[in-house]
Structure formats: C-alpha cells, structure tokens
Amino acid sequence: MTVTPAKKSQIYWGVTIAITILISVYSTIYSLTHGIYEVFPFLYLLPIILFVYFYPHRGVIFSLLISTIFLLLVYYFGNYNLDLIAVSTAWFVIFVTIGVVTSSFAEGLRIEERKYRGIFENSQAGIFTFDLITLRIREMNRKCATMLSYDRTDLIDHNLSIILVEGVSRDSFISEIKNHSSTGEIELFFHTRDGAVRQFLVSASRAQNDAAICSAIDITERKLAEQVIQKAKDDLEQRVRERTEELTRANDELKAEIRERKRFESAIQLANRKLNTLSSITRHDILNQITAIVMYLSLAEEVVTDPVTREHLQKIEQVTQLIQRQIRFTRDYQNIGSSAPQWLSVAVTEKEAITDLDLGGVTVEAVLGGLEIYTDFLLEKVFFNLVDNSLRHGEKVTRVRFYYRKTPEGLTLFIEDDGVGIPLNAKERIFKREYYRNTGYGLFLASEILSITGLVIKETGEPGKGARFEIQVPPGSFRISTPEDEMRS
Numbered sequence: 053m054t055v056t057p058a059k060k061s062q063i064y065w066g067v068t069i070a071i072t073i074l075i076s077v078y079s080t081i082y083s084l085t086h087g088i089y090e091v092f093p094f095l096y097l098l099p100i101i102l103f104v105y106f107y108p109h110r111g112v113i114f115s116l117l118i119s120t121i122f123l124l125l126v127y128y129f130g131n132y133n134l135d136l137i138a139v140s141t142a143w144f145v146i147f148v149t150i151g152v153v154t155s156s157f158a159e160g161l162r163i164e165e166r167k168y169r170g171i172f173e174n175s176q177a178g179i180f181t182f183d184l185i186t187l188r189i190r191e192m193n194r195k196c197a198t199m200l201s202y203d204r205t206d207l208i209d210h211n212l213s214i215i216l217v218e219g220v221s222r223d224s225f226i227s228e229i230k231n232h233s234s235t236g237e238i239e240l241f242f243h244t245r246d247g248a249v250r251q252f253l254v255s256a257s258r259a260q261n262d263a264a265i266c267s268a269i270d271i272t273e274r275k276l277a278e279q280v281i282q283k284a285k286d287d288l289e290q291r292v293r294e295r296t297e298e299l300t301r302a303n304d305e306l307k308a309e310i311r312e313r314k315r316f317e318s319a320i321q322l323a324n325r326k327l328n329t330l331s332s333i334t335r336h337d338i339l340n341q342i343t344a345i346v347m348y349l350s351l352a353e354e355v356v357t358d359p360v361t362r363e364h365l366q367k368i369e370q371v372t373q374l375i376q377r378q379i380r381f382t383r384d385y386q387n388i389g390s391s392a393p394q395w396l397s398v399a400v401t402e403k404e405a406i407t408d409l410d411l412g413g414v415t416v417e418a419v420l421g422g423l424e425i426y427t428d429f430l431l432e433k434v435f436f437n438l439v440d441n442s443l444r445h446g447e448k449v450t451r452v453r454f455y456y457r458k459t460p461e462g463l464t465l466f467i468e469d470d471g472v473g474i475p476l477n478a479k480e481r482i483f484k485r486e487y488y489r490n491t492g493y494g495l496f497l498a499s500e501i502l503s504i505t506g507l508v509i510k511e512t513g514e515p516g517k518g519a520r521f522e523i524q525v526p527p528g529s530f531r532i533s534t535p536e537d538e539m540r541s
Contacts, residue, residue: 065102065106068102069099072098073099073118076099077125084125084130085129093122093139093143096118096122099118100115100147100154101154103115105154108159112155115150115151115152115155118147119147119148120144122147123144175193175195175267177196177269178192178193178196178252179191179265180192180196180268181263181264181266182212182263183262184262186211187211187226188210188211189208190209190263192208196268199244199268200244200250201245212226216240216241216242221239224238225238225240229257229264230258232258235255235256237253237254239251240252252269253268253271255267339379342375345372349369352365353366353369393426393429393505394426395424395426397424398420398423398425398431399418399421399422399423401431402416402418405432405436405439409443414443415450416439417454418454419456420454420455421532425507426505426528427502428501434498434502437495438467439452439467441494441519442471445471446519447472448471448472449469451469452467462529462530463530464522465522466523467520471518472515473515474511474513474519482495483498484496502523505529506529507523508524509524510522
C-alpha cells in the first residue's frame with residue numbers, strides 16, 4: 053500500500069507525541085521515586101503543546117487526560133506528601149488551562165489555514181510559492197499545475213527553471229521580489245510539460261522565510277488576440293492612409309476640374325450676358341419698327357376706302373400683332389435657366405405672382421404653409437400664367453385655390469379653379485408651343501420653366517367643373533420648414 057506524504061507526516065508526529073508522553077510519565081515516576089520534585093512537571097508541557105497544535109479540537113480532552121495521569125502518578129508515588137499534592141494540583145490546573153487556551157488559539161489558526169488553503173486551492177488564478185534563496189518551488193495549486201499540463205507533485209521542490217523560461221524578464225522578476233515586498237503585474241514566459249511556451253501575467257509578494265507567493269494568469273490567447281487585432285488595426289490604418297491619399301488626389305483633381313469649370317461657366321455667363329444684351333437691343337429695335345408699322349397701318353386704314361384693301365390691311369395688322377407677341381415671348385423665354393435654381397417659398401411666390409393681376413372679384417386661396425420648392429426663379433411667372441389662364445378662360449371662375457399633398461412619389465402642388473374647365477381633347481395640347489389662344493405661349497412657358505429642375509405639370513380637372521393643374525415635385529426638390537406643416541400634409 054502506498055503511503056502519501058500527508059499520511060507519513062501524520063504518523064511521524066503521532067509517534068513523536070507518544071514518545072513525549074512516555075518520557076513525561078517515565079520522568080515523573082523516576083523523579084518521585086528518587087525524591088526529585090521540581091523538574092518533571094515541566095516535561096508535560098511538550099506533549100500538551102504538540103497534541104494541541106496537531107489536534108486542536110481534542111486538545112482540551114487530551115490536556116485533561118494527561119493532567120489526570122500526572123496527578124494520579126503524584127498521589128501514587130508521592131507517599132501522600134501534602135505539599136507535593138498541593139503543588140501538583142496547581143500544575144493540574146495549569147496544564148488544563150494551557151490546554152484550553154492553546155487549543156482555542158490552535159483551532160483559530162487551523163480555521164485561518166483552511167480558509168487560506170481553500171483560497172489557494174480554489175482560486176481561478178494559478179498560485180505557486182518558491183524559495184528566494186534556492187529558487188525551489190515550495191507549493192503550487194491545482195489550477196497552476198493544470199495550466200502548465202503538470203501534476204503539482206511533479207513540480208514541488210524542483211528549481212523554478214523547470215517552469216520559468218530563462219531570460220532577462222525572469223531575472224528582473226526575481227530581483228524585483230528580493231528588493232521589494234511586492235511586484236506589479238509582470239509578463240513572463242512559462243514552459244509547459246509538452247514543451248510549449250505560454251505567456252502569463254504574474255504578480256508576487258514576499259513572505260517570511262524568504263518565500264515568494266506568486267499569482268499567475270494565462271494571457272497567451274489574449275496576447276494572440278491582441279496581436280491579431282493590432283495587425284488588423286495596422287492593416288486598416290494602412291488602407292485608410294492609402295484611401296486617404298487616393299481621396300486627396302481625387303480631391304485635388306476635382307478642385308482643378310471645378311476651377312476649370314468655373315472659368316468655363318464664367319465665360320459662358322459672359323457670353324450669355326452679351327447675347328442677352330444684343331437680343332434685348334435687337335428685340336427693342338424690332339418692336340419699335342413694328343410699332344411704326346402698326347401706326348402706319350392705322351393711318352392707311354383711315355385713308356383707304358376700298359373694302360378689299362381695308363381687309364388686306366387688317367390682316368397685315370393681325371399678323372404684325374402676332375409677330376409682336378412672339379417677340380415679347382422671346383423676352384421671357386431667354387431668361388429661363390439663366391440663373392441657378394434656388395429654394396423658393398411657394399406661399400411668397402404665389403402672392404407676388406398675383407400682385408399685378410386684375411382679379412375682378414375672384415378669390416385666391418392658398419394653403420401652403422412653409423412649403424419650399426427647388427426650382428427656377430421664374431416660378432412666379434408659372435403661377436402668374438396659371439392664374440391668368442383661369443381668369444381669361446374660366447368664364448365663371450369665382451375661386452382659385454393653391455394647396456399641396458405629399459405622395460409616395462414625392463409631392464403634388466395643386467392650382468385649381470371652379471370655372472368651365474378644359475376640354476378632354478385639349479388637356480395635353482395646351483402645353484405645346486403650337487397651341488395657344490389669347491394667352492400666347494403662357495402654358496408652354498410654364499412647362500419649360502418647371503422642367504429645368506425635373507418638375508412636371510399636367511391638367512386633371514373635369515370639364516364643366518373647373519380646371520386643375522398638378523405640379524409633380526420629386527423627392528429632394530421640396531422641403532417643409534415647420535413640423536406643423538409636415539403633419540398637416
């Protein structure tokens with residue numbers, strides 16, 4: 053049968069206690085039979101202290117038992133010497149008292165030892181101790197041995213080099229413990245049983261008897277993860293730097309392109325201004341000449357009496373007036389797209405559009421709130437033409453209404469009246485340049501202005517119930533400035 057070291061230690065101390073008891077009893081008998089009464093009582097302190105130390109929970113009973121044996125021996129071999137019996141009784145009390153006190157202290161020490169032993173054995177960190185002089189391992193918990201793939205009995209009393217990799221970090225670690233009572237967290241490399249090297253985070257403190265108590269946590273996986281993360285971080289930073297350089301180059305190229313485009317736009321704008329100026333002067337001169345033609349036609353009509361000739365003159369006057377309207381149309385049309393689109397308040401634009409119109413009792417209602425549309429600045433002319441169209445051709449119009457609704461496709465702006473409406477066969481043709489009546493190119497012009505920023509206009513009213521124009525505004529080309537308007541829409 054294999055005897056464990058713990059069992060061997062128990063047997064050894066049991067034999068030692070038994071020997072001390074025999075020595076004490078023998079000394080008592082020998083002393084009493086030879087007239088020696090002063091030395092032998094002290095010998096009983098040794099078995100009492102030893103027994104109480106190793107078996108504190110039975111220390112009181114043992115003290116009482118051995119004290120009784122001592123007293124009986126005195127009674128038996130002391131020839132009933134009253135002085136000796138009195139002194140021995142006092143020693144009996146002293147022995148029992150010493151047993152009680154030392155047993156209490158020893159039990160407290162055992163409780164503390166069990167508590168720290170439990171912490172030592174059950175800690176999730178590896179714990180080991182070693183001698184600072186010999187560098188031999190004294191103790192090691194199961195967790196530490198498991199992390200190193202050892203059985204702890206294989207490591208006890210072996211040199212520290214069996215688990216610690218030799219090097220500057222190990223020597224620095226040992227020197228730190230020798231020179232200071234404790235160390236901070238130090239990263240050390242450990243050997244495992246299978247020859248692998250793992251990285252541990254170790255903190256240590258110095259105890260009595262040149263012992264060092266060390267706590268170790270395996271950080272190999274964490275370090276590997278940190279290396280992977282660091283590599284990924286470095287790769288990412290490199291990619292960011294490369295991408296930043298690409299974006300910087302692209303930005304420089306874009307800036308150069310923008311500068312070139314601005315120069316080109318400036319040249320175009322200058323050319324457009326010159327062309328507009330020339331067109332304006334030419335148009336003004338032509339209109340002056342047409343005015344003179346109309347005047348001379350009027351004078352001719354006054355002096356001509358032949359009906360056929362007068363009819364020809366009237367047709368010439370009508371054609372001349374048509375030319376005059378077409379030339380005036382070019383004045384409006386040349387400004388379309390001459391300026392960049394901008395955000396326009398629909399409510400403000402609507403009010404400005406109808407300022408110069410003779411409404412003649414027609415009510416214009418607008419429920420537009422904070423609606424803004426990104427479009428050409430000639431939006432005012434669009435509204436003007438639509439309201440003017442209602443006044444001219446609605447016949448029985450009493451009300452013109454502006455309002456809007458949000459739709460899945462964006463937003464629809466409505467301008468409707470309660471007049472006679474537009475015939476079905478004319479709904480699409482009214483926006484064509486070839487189709488006009490008294491208003492000339494008004495609706496064609498409105499459609500062209502709106503199309504610059506992707507807005508589409510169509511007529512959806514019912515004939516006999518009024519005209520209704522719908523302006524389709526795509527997402528991104530409208531915004532509503534107040535939450536109340538957003539909810540109302």
